Amino acid sequence: SFAKVDHHRSLRRGYPEVIYGEGKSAEQILKILQAMDRAGGPLLATRVSSEKAEEVLKHFPDLSYDAAARVIYRKDPRGCERPPARRSVQVLCAGSSDLPVAEEAAITAEVLGQKVERFYDVGVAGLHRLLSLREELDRAAAYVVVAGMEGALPSVVAGLVARPVIAVPTSVGYGASFGGIAALLGMLNSCAPGVAVVNIDNGFGAGYLASMIADM
Amino acid sequence: SFAKVDHHRSLRRGYPEVIYGEGKSAEQILKILQAMDRAGGPLLATRVSSEKAEEVLKHFPDLSYDAAARVIYRKDPRGCERPPARRSVQVLCAGSSDLPVAEEAAITAEVLGQKVERFYDVGVAGLHRLLSLREELDRAAAYVVVAGMEGALPSVVAGLVARPVIAVPTSVGYGASFGGIAALLGMLNSCAPGVAVVNIDNGFGAGYLASMIADM
Amino acid sequence: SFAKVDHHRSLRRGYPEVIYGEGKSAEQILKILQAMDRAGGPLLATRVSSEKAEEVLKHFPDLSYDAAARVIYRKDPRGCERPPARRSVQVLCAGSSDLPVAEEAAITAEVLGQKVERFYDVGVAGLHRLLSLREELDRAAAYVVVAGMEGALPSVVAGLVARPVIAVPTSVGYGASFGGIAALLGMLNSCAPGVAVVNIDNGFGAGYLASMIADM
Amino acid sequence: SFAKVDHHRSLRRGYPEVIYGEGKSAEQILKILQAMDRAGGPLLATRVSSEKAEEVLKHFPDLSYDAAARVIYRKDPRGCERPPARRSVQVLCAGSSDLPVAEEAAITAEVLGQKVERFYDVGVAGLHRLLSLREELDRAAAYVVVAGMEGALPSVVAGLVARPVIAVPTSVGYGASFGGIAALLGMLNSCAPGVAVVNIDNGFGAGYLASMIADM
Amino acid sequence: SFAKVDHHRSLRRGYPEVIYGEGKSAEQILKILQAMDRAGGPLLATRVSSEKAEEVLKHFPDLSYDAAARVIYRKDPRGCERPPARRSVQVLCAGSSDLPVAEEAAITAEVLGQKVERFYDVGVAGLHRLLSLREELDRAAAYVVVAGMEGALPSVVAGLVARPVIAVPTSVGYGASFGGIAALLGMLNSCAPGVAVVNIDNGFGAGYLASMIADM
Amino acid sequence: SFAKVDHHRSLRRGYPEVIYGEGKSAEQILKILQAMDRAGGPLLATRVSSEKAEEVLKHFPDLSYDAAARVIYRKDPRGCERPPARRSVQVLCAGSSDLPVAEEAAITAEVLGQKVERFYDVGVAGLHRLLSLREELDRAAAYVVVAGMEGALPSVVAGLVARPVIAVPTSVGYGASFGGIAALLGMLNSCAPGVAVVNIDNGFGAGYLASMIADM
Amino acid sequence: SFAKVDHHRSLRRGYPEVIYGEGKSAEQILKILQAMDRAGGPLLATRVSSEKAEEVLKHFPDLSYDAAARVIYRKDPRGCERPPARRSVQVLCAGSSDLPVAEEAAITAEVLGQKVERFYDVGVAGLHRLLSLREELDRAAAYVVVAGMEGALPSVVAGLVARPVIAVPTSVGYGASFGGIAALLGMLNSCAPGVAVVNIDNGFGAGYLASMIADM
Amino acid sequence: SFAKVDHHRSLRRGYPEVIYGEGKSAEQILKILQAMDRAGGPLLATRVSSEKAEEVLKHFPDLSYDAAARVIYRKDPRGCERPPARRSVQVLCAGSSDLPVAEEAAITAEVLGQKVERFYDVGVAGLHRLLSLREELDRAAAYVVVAGMEGALPSVVAGLVARPVIAVPTSVGYGASFGGIAALLGMLNSCAPGVAVVNIDNGFGAGYLASMIADM
Ligand SMILES: Nc1ncnc2c1ncn2[C@@H]1O[C@H](COP(=O)(O)O)[C@@H](O)[C@H]1O
Ligand SMILES: Nc1ncnc2c1ncn2[C@@H]1O[C@H](COP(=O)(O)O)[C@@H](O)[C@H]1O
Ligand SMILES: Nc1ncnc2c1ncn2[C@@H]1O[C@H](COP(=O)(O)O)[C@@H](O)[C@H]1O
Ligand SMILES: Nc1ncnc2c1ncn2[C@@H]1O[C@H](COP(=O)(O)O)[C@@H](O)[C@H]1O
Ligand SMILES: [Mg+2]
Ligand SMILES: [Mg+2]
Numbered sequence A, B, C, D, E, F, G, H: 001s002f003a004k005v006d007h008h009r010s011l012r013r014g015y016p017e018v019i020y021g022e023g024k025s026a027e028q029i030l031k032i033l034q035a036m037d038r039a040g041g042p043l044l045a046t047r048v049s050s051e052k053a054e055e056v057l058k059h060f061p062d063l064s065y066d067a068a069a070r071v072i073y074r075k076d077p078r079g080c081e082r083p084p085a086r087r088s089v090q091v092l093c094a095g096s097s098d099l100p101v102a103e104e105a106a107i108t109a110e111v112l113g114q115k116v117e118r119f120y121d122v123g124v125a126g127l128h129r130l131l132s133l134r135e136e137l138d139r140a141a142a143y144v145v146v147a148g149m150e151g152a153l154p155s156v157v158a159g160l161v162a163r164p165v166i167a168v169p170t171s172v173g174y175g176a177s178f179g180g181i182a183a184l185l186g187m188l189n190s191c192a193p194g195v196a197v198v199n200i201d202n203g204f205g206a207g208y209l210a211s212m213i214a215d216m
């Protein structure tokens, strides 16, 4: 009774509720996952430390854990029957330190049934890396673009493509990056239309929204 | 030569470039609109004062001006041939003072060829107004949800629907609303997944992104 | 002599002084509690770690400790003789991570002699949870509404009820929640009248004020 | 149809809806007031300039306008039949420049049927002014305490009385007062329990909440 | 005697003192310019309104005024004898609204004797505009890169060239651009080395520093 | 009755109350001055516009007005009988735009009976100007050091002298000076001991405190 | 050679240089203390952890360490010959958690030769504690007033006394105290003249300045 | 494939790519260094802890590690053949706690082939230390000036020299230094022209830019 699982959600929203693991014990996470399991479908718990994950998986071996993204998950079984012509969700990130957030987005989208393509370490300080991807970029339904520091990558990507860009600022950086504020503000002020922004380090939210778009 | 019209854009992006009117003279706006006219299609200039608009429309009577939204526009001629089954873009706003930003979003989406439905003054302090719209909400492809002050409306809407919510914080409010920061932060921290945020007062950006999604 | 107990307070204010445990040693907390004991009545010390609490309770076994709320307390003996028709203090919280702050408020009100009702995990992303409580909400004298992240719950509650709402922002969240600033600003900008706000994570202050109101 | 009057509110909340005049035309304010008039009871519109007020009163001569508080109002007719023993709402302010906000609070409480007592220019730099009021302070149900600059007055008042203090920070000041932030933060951090805070310059919200408390 | 002209400076620094026009009267600006004229060489006064400039030029017709950059100036007479092989200072800006700041930088560099090349409206939302300039970029000694909104241009330029980039954030933008803070933070966090930043809208400072570098 | 003159103050504090003119009408200022006149001694009203001052002086011709400092004043008659050996209050400012704040400080100190010496436009970008004053600096009791922009002057002065430095940040500057925040923070972080800071643009407060020190 | 001891200082300033211990090793602190010892007089090193202090005192047993204030010191030998009529430095603090900062101030003043009186835990929530000190307050030359949370104490003290108040905000508090910002802003905006402020937690700077004043 | 080494960079930029060690494992850093080694030339990895460095150097003994600066490096072999008349890069810092950042700058410049001169602990509170360096200052091509707290040193240096000053704010300080913001703002607002700023604690970026300038 410490938590009210929102069983309506998967009806109302098409997707199941997702557990926010921060500040919950392994036992609490396990109980909510088990309650949700009865409702069927894919499962996801974010922001779970490896210690808690080990504990949870001991009692629920059906699940996987990704240590970089810090998520416990079980992919959507319908994922495999997806029509091959379906457009992908593409996840790009600027630097190699943004990887954990990018992976949280990528796995979220996979759990929700998407085909995901990853293009990492393609920041704007070496543009040739991004420009060489132009052809691949054309086959996506939506882009999750992850960047810390100055957060310029989403603007540049949005200037090259014709579909929605979900920008994710990360807390990577130091000094005047202010834990992701610099990247967040850069993305909110993007001079390229077609960009919307989620919270700092919120890979989950971006992967979720990109999935919604790809499912249309 | 004060401005380089991005003729590639309508090829690359599917949509034409849009003029940011702030800080440009009526003459400059007119010249860019005329240059773009040669490229054909819908036209849009945002953040244009009524004085400048009057001046521009004198020389280019084909255009319309909306005084609330402060935009000069010509709608997409293809708009009328749109399949009737197509899902709409819905624009909701919390208070009547948010109307200018909501209209900027709505007209942008119309210019880009969407069917737009408006639900205004449905803020969370009187929930019955929103709850009575449930049926209508089901027929949208995407939602633009506009709110100032505490910016709670997008979370509540996202909790009721199954499609993407583009949240637009407005600078409406006083004191600790800090010109829209309170609403912006509220929206970025939405506890309902499926929400992404654009800049404060950026109705244009939200209408543009919602159109991209509705066109998928 | 490191602290001057404000013995006047319980005369002046109706309620006894409460100890702010942060930065005080177990020994100091114990001494102040013993000094206050002589003055009679209920006792409360907030922000006490479990290590310090164990130390204090060893020498003063009459007291209780709540590990979630991190308070040492002894309830108001008059609490039990309270007229049954008396309106309650209700404590609501948005997510299960807000529980420690909600409990600090609830126990404070109980110590000061109130009947307290708790409704937890009823955030705005799943409105049906709150809407199903309408009848219960009608029997309160005052509401303590606790929420982190975007802090929208107090506005929605205030729109449903006819009595004072004391809003408590929590530091639950990450990124642009900025340790509770997002929730704090949301609450200060509530578009529903009848809301006032206390400091981030200040469950104590909210429980105290709600008790004052319920005692009128 | 630019606004949906919340006719439910006066049932749900006990008090009628109040018009936020900022950004509405005189004509819009008049229309909403007329719509509300049909519902009966007291009337209030805040943040109305004198130009708009003159226009509105021309067509609705039954109303009054207060130029300091910038409100249009009609007091609660029931106000006069109030039992004389009823506790008052007291409004205190620190400096003479805080008067407009204090008056907004005072008139709001009067419109909602309260007996209001005003004590102005009693800031903490000259404590004798406040200390000489001790006897008067004892007869209130609730206090609205208004202060700009460092905002210390609510803490000092709360230390002297036994009933709820609603603190209102004002934007009076310059430099590091940051338009009321200094006062707001001071009040949120009050070391005297029994204080809750409303938005900067929100005299209305404080008067409303104090009335709710006095009506208990 | 309201101002102490720093006659040492042109000896110590190689360049003459420059007048900051903001908050000085036309008469004061004129007097300082005349005092400096005796010391010989180029002259520059920044942040001068057109009204003041008209007044000053009436009494000192030898000077020029640029209405966009808001500077009064007389170019370095040695400018014309400069060796033709000398590398230029290049001034780039992202949008056409950044032009006033870009021109302040360009004219400053010209006054200090540099050959200046201007590339305006080459922002990152349409990368082809910048990529087509690659050859021209190779002939500069230093770059002044001016951008508002997200301020991404300096990072992209620095990734393409081998010489110092002086980044100038501008106050162009709205909402979460916060008067240039977004651009400033973006530039300070540039992930491309070889970038340093001056104050928001400080075209003068950037033109000055670029000249120092080009003179080495 | 809009204001309670603090007649106790001149007994308690040694100095009379000073009127804060912002937000008071000419008539209100006049009335308070007249009330204070009965109490005798020097008079001072700060932040008075020239229009209001003209009005006030018409009815109270005994007073003076300084248009730069924006103060109405009557100097302490005892000023002239002061022992000549008494140490002075010295007011230094960094740039000529800081003059209004410096003059507010200087006149305040003169009204309170001090001998004041002014050293203006001696900022740290041209150190020789300050270094040449070393001998004069030795004869002060206290220093008021006024600076905008980076606010470095107080640190440098404090490193040269042996008596208290009262630092006054000014709102002079643009961009990242943030209306005086940069100067304020610089001064609070001064690495030279012997510096304390007053509010941005608060020349009055600094002149008052320096007078207190010089009177010891 | 990692540090240049400023031997001039004690000549220039009257007081010796003081060591800022943060970020220096025990060995470095010891070496600087030994270098200064040769120059004679009192000694002070601030922000020294107990581990480092133990190490230093092992090699320099002549020194003392105060664990609350975290300072190593040797008092001014002249302290004892001070004329008994000399006015004291008084150190007041609001809550018992402010004690470490208050002690840093008090010991600094003692090291510099002052007679120091301490009045702790006299915050504004219980005014009688301060009001009962009025007589004692009259015998000081200067006041160091230390407070966290809302930082109201300096204003109230300055309203009661006739000599300089040096206000020290502390980082004590939580939530919207923002590590001392709330207290800092409150103090900068003090409506009582005669107050100047030092950095958050800078007891040293306040004690030093108060000593300078008391030595006049 | 977790990282794309930018092999183009050393062609495009003249300098090789530099590894940002934060958030990379020892193994990842080693692999990138080995990949870069094939490309020849100098090597640099910044923000590397001593634990990781030990691990890396075990497998790549050709490299050095500096524990203060936290960098792994191999100097430019061409450094030694540099013409002796070449101007130096000078690195100055204000206090001894700024040393790690200063060393990051100095070693970066050395790795890129510069002659570096260091002048440490020459802050503005004791100006004679800086003034005695005037002759040495004349022989530099560019200055890296490192300071925390109020960050005044770059302005003072720029007022004394005729070549570019790269200012580096550090996070040294406490309270209102806000982790380097005070120093950053001070430097951005420098009233001495010829100063540009890099991110807080970004010694690397400053050393890199100074090298670019010295190489012209
Ligand atoms: N990493 C995350 N960031 C933001 N929201 C999340 C995250 N993971 C889960 N959520 C949302 O948090 C809510 C659950 O919160 P709770 O009731 O505290 O478990 C659900 O609405 C999820 O969709
Ligand atoms: N958790 C809390 N948050 C804010 N104030 C508190 C808290 N707990 C106790 N207090 C108040 O802090 C004051 C005691 O402070 P102290 O003298 O430091 O023990 C009393 O006025 C209490 O009412
Ligand atoms: N320029 C000023 N800045 C700050 N405080 C001031 C100023 N001028 C007067 N005061 C103080 O403001 C108070 C008067 O406020 P009021 O009652 O509004 O006139 C007195 O305590 C004065 O000492
Ligand atoms: N200490 C540093 N601060 C800022 N940027 C750095 C630093 N060290 C390396 N870099 C830059 O960071 C980039 C490498 O990032 P990454 O791909 O994550 O290794 C390169 O462009 C470097 O020039
Ligand atoms: Mg990389
Ligand atoms: Mg409404």
Ligand SMILES: [Mg+2]
Pocket: A003, A004, C094, C095, C096, C121
């Ligand atoms: Mg939940």
Ligand SMILES: [Mg+2]
Pocket: D094, D095, D096, D121, D123, F003, F004
């Ligand atoms: Mg007053």
Ligand SMILES: [Mg+2]
Pocket: B003, B004, E094, E095, E096, E121, E123
């Ligand atoms: Mg353009």
Ligand SMILES: [Mg+2]
Pocket: E003, E004, F094, F095, F096, F121
């Ligand atoms: Mg000057």
Ligand SMILES: [Mg+2]
Pocket: C003, C004, G094, G095, G096, G121
């Ligand atoms: Mg206490």
Ligand SMILES: [Mg+2]
Pocket: G003, G004, H094, H095, H096, H121
């Ligand atoms: Mg030193």
